[in-house]
Amino acid sequence: MQKEYLGEFEELVLTMVGILQEDAYGNAIVTEIKQRIGRVVNLSAVHVTLYRLEDKGLVKSGMGGATNARGGRRKRIFTVTNAGLAMLRAKKEQQMQLWKLVPQLKMSIS
Amino acid sequence: MSDSNFQEKKRAAPSKAALRFLNWFCPPELYEGIEGDLLESFEKDLAELGEQRAKWNCMINALRFLRPGIILRNKFRNPLIKNYMLRNYLKIAFRSLWRAKAHTIINVFGLALGISCCILISLYVRDELTFDSFHSKAHRIYRVYGREDWGEKQQFFYTETPFAMGPALKANLPEVVSHVRFHNVNSQVKAGEQQFNESVAIAGQDFFDVFDFDLVTGDRRQALRGQANVVLSESYAKKYFGSADPINKVISIQLGEQFEEFAVKAIVKNVPSNSSIRFDILISDLNYPKLYNEQLLTSSWFNIIPETYILLQAGADPKKVESKFPPIFRTAIGEEEFTKSKYAPGLQSITDIHLNTKFPVAIAPVSNPKYSYILFGIAALILIVACINFVTLSVGRSMQRAKEVGIRKVVGAVRTQLITQFIGEAIMVTLVALIIGVGLSIINLPLFNDLSGKQLLFPLDKFMLTVIGALLLVIGLISGSYPALVLSSFKPITILKGAAQGSAKQSVRKILVGIQLALSIFLISSTLLMRKQLSFLQNKNMGFDKEQLVTVQLNAPRTGGLAKRVAAGFVTGERFKSELAKFPDILAVCTSSHDFGNGRWVNLGFTDEKTVYRTFDMNVVDDDYIPTLKIQVSKGRNFSDDNPSDKRRSVIVNEAFVKEYGWTDAIGKKIPGKKFADHEIIGVVKDFNYASLYTKVQPLVLTESPGIILSGIENIYVDNSPIPKLIIRVRPENIAATIDQIKNVWNKIAGEEEFSFAFVDQAMAKQYKADRNLGKIVSVATLLAIIIGSLGLYALASLAMQNRTKEISIRKVMGASDNSLLYLLSKEYLTLVILCLTISVPITWYLMSNWLSTFEYRVNISATIFVFAGAISLLIALATISFQLLKTVWTNPVNSLKYE
Structure with missing residues (x-):
């Protein structure tokens, strides 16, 4: 089987799903990304990425309970699967390894 | 609480249309989650940014879901497995095609041949079907046709019109935006030192407003709005002026008796192949008075020459326009003539012309x-x-x-x-x-x-x-x-x-x-x-010997009427005959009004003594015609110089003519019409196929003196110019040299006029x-x-x-x-x-x-x-x-x- 690739934005969204846990759905992820790293992302892009992650088996989804807040519409809640978690971990380790290879320059304040 | 909430939401709801649109393209299983998110962010925006911005954002956000990741999700449900199999399918396909190389080649090659046939033929068919539809106003352009019914066998149906047709329609009908008359005349054209035999198109001044021919240079609106303006096609501009800029250069065109100077005002792109209206040299109808007399131009309602195209107002119904015709023509033609002729013109859409074989052919070519x-x-x-x-x-x-x-x-x-x-x-x-x-x-x-x-x-x-x-x-x-x-x-x-x-x-x-x-x-x-x-x-015996016959068009000066010009042509013909007789390679020469393979001969109609309407064709010839063409005389004799009266009163008919009237012996008889001047049938020739083999040999009259025939007829139909031609029988050996000899004689007699010749057998073959x-x-x-x-x-x-x-x-x-x-x-x-x-x-x-x-x-x-x-x-x-x-x-x- 070929290695799955994970894009930068996919990684971001996947991480957010991991952070938000039970409350990971489209809008919440948009807000979270804005709050945490100040990046304004588009709702549709997040949705499409979530579905793609689902196709790759990194997250799974289910419909949550209805509330009054969204005109009675249910939320599609995403949760990270084991494969997703493994993928995140692998990514992080990979990056750490590479980071260690970069000569650590001293930051000087002059 | 829920009530007030409901009320509030009703006041500020996101755009329904956007959500409905989303619902339309979005896979149903995803819809609820997405809509919920949209509504939620809408509510948030409503609180933070106000209703307008919130609505706007919501709509934009909804539209942004219109992307492949969403739309195509339900189409390819299981893309992973599919993709893996696809690779396998491709691999197997290549392998099996490769294994059976011969079969694959046969398949591919056969299909390729079939496909290329289809492509070429579809190009052809498209060209035929889209004839004239490149004009942007094509659906509003109509050609006027005419119908007359005089009772008996005298029904006429034609697609040329009288000159007065266009102006009369334009003046009387508000629906007619403009009219364009169009026809060609054969004429001499001088450009610089050279002189050419050309077909010159004459068209109404609104020509470029009605039709969409593209100009290379020049002003569309003004191109034809001057009597001395001429528009040339690209190829003709090149022919006359080479690579020099042709604008405002002068060419001379013979109109009537003399040459008139015209200044080139515009160059038009070569006429597209799917156009009914074809021209290379175009001048304005302001030149009509130089060619036709006042009466013909304004009040001759039964002389048809140009095609008339009219442009209707947008939305005008041609049937309704047609229904307004009768009163116009009743006044124009006069009550009596109008009733007798049942004059009833009509409109034919320009896009209908090319493939409608029910309408007679005028200038625009028609194909089956x-x-x-x-x-x-x-x-x-x-x-x-x-x-x-x-x-x-x-x-x-x-x-x-x-x-x-x-x-x-x-x-x-x-x-x-x-x-x-x-x-x-x-x-x-x-x-x-x-x-x-x-x-x-x-x-x-x-x-x-x-x-x-x-x-x-x-x-x-x-x-x-x-x-x-x-x-x-x-x-x-x-x-x-x-x-x-x-x-x-x-x-x-x-x-x-x-x-x-x-x-x-x-x-x-x-x-x-x-x-x-x-x-x-x-x-x-x-x-x-x-x-x-x-x-x-190719090989049928035509009743005359069509091999080694050369025809040369004579140019009669444009003085006087047609009859005078024909007569003048015969005089020139005699000069040629005496000059050409000197060459041993030239076996025989004659002068004749009509040659072969160039359309119908003059067709005449009259009512005979039993009040039956009859038609026949006529050719004006000289006494050498029958021997030169080797036509067989079955009864009687040929015209002869020994009988001076032949030039005045003798006619020869063909067997079809004799059959038409059921005669046994035609010699000495007359054409059975009352009004014909004194004449006598002196000979009968075997039927010869002067037209194509598509049609039967018609009754035919040969005469040296057209006046006696024209005096007794009621209708004349001229398709092909009756200006005389030389018909020369040459020896089959060194034809090229013989043609040169003829050309030398031509230069001696006709001077700088362009020498044009054709072989009869080729001209006849062209018909098929x-x-x-x-x-x-x-x-x-x-x-x-x-x-x-x-x-x-x-x-x-x-x-x-x-x-x-x-x-x-x-x-x-x-x-x-x-x-x-x-x-x-x-x-x-x-x-x-x-x-x-x-x-x-x-x-x-x-x-x-x-x-x-x-x-x-x-x-x-x-x-x-x-x-x-x-x-x-x-x-x-x-x-x-x-x-x-x-x-x-x-x-x-x-x-x-x-x-x-």
């Missing part, structure tokens, strides 16, 4: 839509033959693929998957064929233009892409679906057990091969018949150009169909033989002789050919007799043609399969049996 249908049919036939190859070969090879199918099924392939796989393979092969086919058609376009007599280009526009796409789908699906169904229906158990399959499919394959054979027999016999008819046209081209196209199509068909048959035979190798070997071991085996194997093909012959004979007979009926003089459809065609196709079929047969029969049985 039959040719388009025939060509279309031929393209379809070739494509069918190629598709059949594809089907038979794929099904034939199904045994080799059976194991693959079995394994796939066992491993878990669903039938739909197998079907997609095989149809996909078919589409892949078609795609390759398509690329080759497009290449072939680009290469062969000049050849095809030659055959079809058009100047087509190969544009890669929307139309072409549609055609190509349609071909890909149709061929791929049609020829791919049957093999796909057959292959995917195999039962894995039987296949894997090793049982033979596909014997039932033999019959389908036979039917398909039969269709191919029937088509080839049809095409072969049609080709043979057409060739027979065309050579008949459309049918000759059709003949050529059918021949080529036949050849292609035979090639494709026999390639298919060859491949099929090789497969059939492979399957029967063991059987043959056993038969040989048992003592069968080579001959009996050959008979056994070829028997089924023989019966097939005979069966197909019986099917195709009636079809061919019907279609061909239809075609032949357009000729008045034609060959008969004989049985030998069909026998011949059958024999040819049988021979080709046998030759194709004999190689395979012999190979099978001659194989040493040991080789094919030892593995058991």
